[in-house]
Amino acid sequence: MAYEDVPGVVETHEALGEITLVVDPARLVEACAHLRDAHGFNMLSDIAATDYLGWGEEPVSGYVGTVAGRDLNDPSTQGLARVPAPKPKRFSVSYHLLRVSDEPARVRVQAWLDDGEGVESVIRVWPAADWFERETYDMMGISFEGHPNLVRILMPEDWEGHPQRKDYPLGGEPVRFSDED
Amino acid sequence: MAVVPTRRIYEGTRIPSPIPTVLQVDPAKHALDDILQINFGPNHPSTHGVLRLVVDLDGETVAGLRAVIGYLHTGFEKNMEAKTWWKSVTYAPRIDYVSFQANELLYVLAVEKLLGIEVPRRATWTRMALAELTRIHSHLIWLGTSALEIGAISLLWYSFDDRDLVLDLFELIGGTRMHTRYFQVGGLAEDVPPRFTDEARKFCDFFPRSIDEYEALLDRQAIWLQRTKGIGLLSAEDALALGQSGPILRASGVDWDLRKRMPYLFYDEVEFDVPVYENGDVYDRYKVHMDEMRESVRIVRQCLDRIDETDGEPWIADDRKVVLPPRHELHTSMESLIHHFKIVTEGYTVPEGEVYVVIESPRGENGCYLVSDGGPRPWRVKFRAPSFAALQATAAVAQGGLIADLIAVAASLDPVMGDADR
Numbered sequence: 001m002a003y004e005d006v007p008g009v010v011e012t013h014e015a016l017g018e019i020t021l022v023v024d025p026a027r028l029v030e031a032c033a034h035l036r037d038a039h040g041f042n043m044l045s046d047i048a049a050t051d052y053l054g055w056g057e058e059p060v061s062g063y064v065g066t067v068a069g070r071d072l073n074d075p076s077t078q079g080l081a082r083v084p085a086p087k088p089k090r091f092s093v094s095y096h097l098l099r100v101s102d103e104p105a106r107v108r109v110q111a112w113l114d115d116g117e118g119v120e121s122v123i124r125v126w127p128a129a130d131w132f133e134r135e136t137y138d139m140m141g142i143s144f145e146g147h148p149n150l151v152r153i154l155m156p157e158d159w160e161g162h163p164q165r166k167d168y169p170l171g172g173e174p175v176r177f178s179d180e181d
Numbered sequence: 182m183a184v185v186p187t188r189r190i191y192e193g194t195r196i197p198s199p200i201p202t203v204l205q206v207d208p209a210k211h212a213l214d215d216i217l218q219i220n221f222g223p224n225h226p227s228t229h230g231v232l233r234l235v236v237d238l239d240g241e242t243v244a245g246l247r248a249v250i251g252y253l254h255t256g257f258e259k260n261m262e263a264k265t266w267w268k269s270v271t272y273a274p275r276i277d278y279v280s281f282q283a284n285e286l287l288y289v290l291a292v293e294k295l296l297g298i299e300v301p302r303r304a305t306w307t308r309m310a311l312a313e314l315t316r317i318h319s320h321l322i323w324l325g326t327s328a329l330e331i332g333a334i335s336l337l338w339y340s341f342d343d344r345d346l347v348l349d350l351f352e353l354i355g356g357t358r359m360h361t362r363y364f365q366v367g368g369l370a371e372d373v374p375p376r377f378t379d380e381a382r383k384f385c386d387f388f389p390r391s392i393d394e395y396e397a398l399l400d401r402q403a404i405w406l407q408r409t410k411g412i413g414l415l416s417a418e419d420a421l422a423l424g425q426s427g428p429i430l431r432a433s434g435v436d437w438d439l440r441k442r443m444p445y446l447f448y449d450e451v452e453f454d455v456p457v458y459e460n461g462d463v464y465d466r467y468k469v470h471m472d473e474m475r476e477s478v479r480i481v482r483q484c485l486d487r488i489d490e491t492d493g494e495p496w497i498a499d500d501r502k503v504v505l506p507p508r509h510e511l512h513t514s515m516e517s518l519i520h521h522f523k524i525v526t527e528g529y530t531v532p533e534g535e536v537y538v539v540i541e542s543p544r545g546e547n548g549c550y551l552v553s554d555g556g557p558r559p560w561r562v563k564f565r566a567p568s569f570a571a572l573q574a575t576a577a578v579a580q581g582g583l584i585a586d587l588i589a590v591a592a593s594l595d596p597v598m599g600d601a602d603r
Contacts, residue, residue, distance in 0.1 A: 015534055016294055016295070016297075018536065042185075042421050042422075043421050043424060044424055045424070045537075045546060045548055046537070046548050048537075048550040048565075050560070050563075055554060055560070056554065084533045084554045084555050085533070094535075096537050096550070096565070098546070100184055100421060104442045106443075106539075126422060127201035127423055127573075128201075128423050128570065130200065130202045130573060148199045149202075153250065154250070154254040154602055163256060164258065164259060170256075170259055170260070
């Protein structure tokens with residue numbers, strides 16, 4: 001497809017009929033503004049971040065009941081049939097764009113980040129990014145520079161940790177009265 | 182006709198600045214010592230769940246507004262990542278508990294896309310029929326509760342009465358009235374029971390008259406018109422910028438429906454119209470909901486014919502690595518028993534990859550982003566909740582309005598808090 005003119009694109013790949021543009025995080029806003037203005041992507045459908053900590057290696061955290069994670073000896077778990085392709089960095093942030101017009105189209109803009117790295121907010125390109133970025137910050141701990149109100153949205157304000165990270169255990173909430181006689 | 186209209190509902194933009202979702206009190210316009218800040222919710226009876234609006238009032242006028250959500254956050258996505266692909270289907274319908282089949286459909290469609298599995302025709306037609314019945318169910322709840330909040334109490338009883346008929350159909354087909362888990366990866370859990378199409382046709386014959394009755398009660402009701410017309414305005418540009426979808430977008434004049442524009446299932450093979458209204462107010466959102474119910478009945482009728490035509494055809498894909506074997510085979514076939522055991526305990530594996538599948542749910546653009554590492558459990562599940570996006574518009578639509586209208590305006594965005602908070 002003709003997305004060669006988008007600035008900051010590092011890699012383009014198409015799988016299962018979906019086009020992914022991997023962009024340099026430093027030029028993300030530039031790329032998004034170009035996609036909006038030159039390609040007509042007038043709607044930000046979603047921002048979805050993924051934590052690839054432990055991708056393709058064992059143990060993987062996040063399994064019910066164990067801190068260490070996916071256990072080969074436990075029922076309902078199994079080793080991977082093959083090791084999945086390595087990922088460049090720990091986090092991916094995927095921006096799913098939609099063109100609302102007579103020629104509808106979708107494209108995924110993806111930026112890769114390490115823990116502690118932030119990315120510039122696209123709130124000036126699409127105001128809809130406001131809550132999506134807050135949710136991503138809340139769930140993954142990725143900071144969006146230039147966001148005017150980057151506070152937690154789903155978890156309570158004083159919550160510690162970011163629940164969707166793979167090193168955040170499921171069921172980590174202490175149960176009241178459980179250690180009392 | 183252009184998708185995005187050129188007609189202006191109001192001049193310029195109403196999206197607050199610098200934070201698009203927070204309306205701040207403008208000191209130039211309001212005497213600040215007269216501002217009263219109140220909490221509207223999270224347990225207010227007319228907030229459609231646990232939505233909290235922090236409202237700054239200047240007299241009775243909304244001068245500032247901030248929506249606070251998260252009270253119903255239950256970590257669905259995290260939980261689904263800890264379950265096998267097979268088990269996590271159960272979670273999906275509980276996210277948006279008012280349009281459960283839509284979320285269930287979305288999740289199985291996303292998993293099927295990763296698997297590259299072919300779904301039989303009969304299953305797809307049944308899925309479409311049920312998806313449209315879910316739309317009717319969801320819109321009926323919206324109509325009843327929204328009208329109740331404005332004071333039209335009787336409508337709640339009428340619409341919930343009809344909603345029960347839809348739930349009867351779900352019970353007939355899936356055994357439970359809500360959260361049927363009738364859609365499986367690869368097709369359906371069971372074949373369509375013989376009585377279903379007849380019963381559903383009876384409903385299709387009966388229901389359009391009900392819609393006429395609702396409109397007879399509301400369309401010429403002076404109070405209803407005064408409380409819905411011209412309030413909660415949202416222009417097409419602002420709606421797109423704020424990521425609005427579904428009935429909200431269509432009430433703002435945008436001719437956009439994924440079922441027409443980016444068809445999935447067999448929506449390109451059925452006849453239906455997309456209702457579009459252009460005033461962008463609460464009344465037009467109500468009209469879109471009413472018209473959509475009529476169109477859904479049209480689609481359901483066409484699906485029922487196809488379900489009858491495909492009688493005797495398979496209702497689930499024949500892929501023993503993914504699909505549970507038929508129950509009767511477990512007593513006679515060793516291989517079937519092994520497959521059943523493996524799928525239920527270990528789960529099937531899904532090829533490595535990422536997908537973003539979107540359907541037109543009753544609330545609009547409902548998306549599911551899945552990442553698989555090739556293992557038996559999803560690596561990442563992320564839902565694009567239309568209610569979450571809809572609530573971003575509260576500050577834009579409620580500004581300058583009266584506190585009494587805030588209830589009607591918030592309801593017109595049709596948020597389901599389970600969907601927004603996940």
